[in-house]
Amino acid sequence: MNPHFGHPDRYVAPQWAGTKRIAQELGSALAGVVAELRRLNRIGANAGSRSERVDIVKQTLANRGKGLNRCC
Numbered sequence: 001m002n003p004h005f006g007h008p009d010r011y012v013a014p015q016w017a018g019t020k021r022i023a024q025e026l027g028s029a030l031a032g033v034v035a036e037l038r039r040l041n042r043i044g045a046n047a048g049s050r051s052e053r054v055d056i057v058k059q060t061l062a063n064r065g066k067g068l069n070r071c072c
Contacts, residue, residue, distance in 0.1 A: 040057050040060065040061075043056060043057060043060050044056040044057050
């Protein structure tokens with residue numbers, strides 16, 4: 001059967017559902033990244049300069065085992 005003669009909703013609905021599911025998954029993954037960035041920003045909020053804030057965040061990540069200079 002030629003899809004051009006069929007009902008358009010039959011072909012659009014599954015594609016829309018798939019697109020919507022992918023967008024929801026990307027949104028939930030992005031929410032986790034944003035939450036982590038906010039948490040790290042709060043950690044370095046009391047630093048006097050940008051370089052001190054970067055050092056504090058790097059040390060925090062290293063202590064968690066996620067940074068470049070992992071310890072322990």
